Amino acid sequence: MSDDRPTVRERWQALRAAEGPLDPAELDALWADLDTVDASSLRGSWRGFAFPTGHPVERVLARSRWHGKRFTTQDDVQPLICRGEDGALYSDTTSGRGGASLWNVEFRGQVTATMVYDGMAVLDHFKRVDDSTLMGVMNGKAATSSASGHLFYFGLERE
Structure with a gap:
């Protein structure tokens, strides 16, 4: 008997390609099926995108020309890498209220890599789609x- 259900990767690709608005319940379901990731494995630069659910953070990030995140070390994280008018990338420490750090934190019953903002009570939890x-x-x-009442979902792709 074959299993015709889409794989996690196929579901990711379909949601990534969708123009929206997406149902946050679909994103919640995909999140539940992804593998956790260790904070120490995230070093590097990542290009980001918002899943189009209509969450207010989408507009904020679009206005700031959000490009992604940079994890230099677990204690040195630039959470909002944006693109300036001249096209150059910069760390927007004003909007992000400083930098951030990486920790392994429990969220929805699983311990996974989590970015903790230095200047505000916000946590970005991460799970692995692939390497x-x-x-x-x-x-x-x-x-x-x-x-x-729903949370903001986004993706990161290693640069």
Whole structure:
């Protein structure tokens, strides 16, 4: 008997290609099926994108020309790498209220890599899609959409 259900990677690709709006429940379901990742394995530069759910953070990141994140060490993280008017990349420490650090933190019953912002009560939890792709979910008081109650979902692809 064959299993015709799409693989995790196929589900990821379909959601990545969708123009939206996406149902956060689909993203929650995919998140639940992904493998956890250790904070020490995230070093490097990552290009980011928002999953289009209508979450207010999507607009904020679009205005800032968000490019991604840079994990230099676990204690040296640039959470908001943005593209300036001149096309150059820079770390937006004003919007991000400083830098961040990486920890392994429990979220939804699993311990996984988590970026902790230095200047605000916001946590970005990560799970592995594959060796060069992560799914992230922003958690915290400032991260929950007051209109819908859902969290902000995003992806990172290793540069």
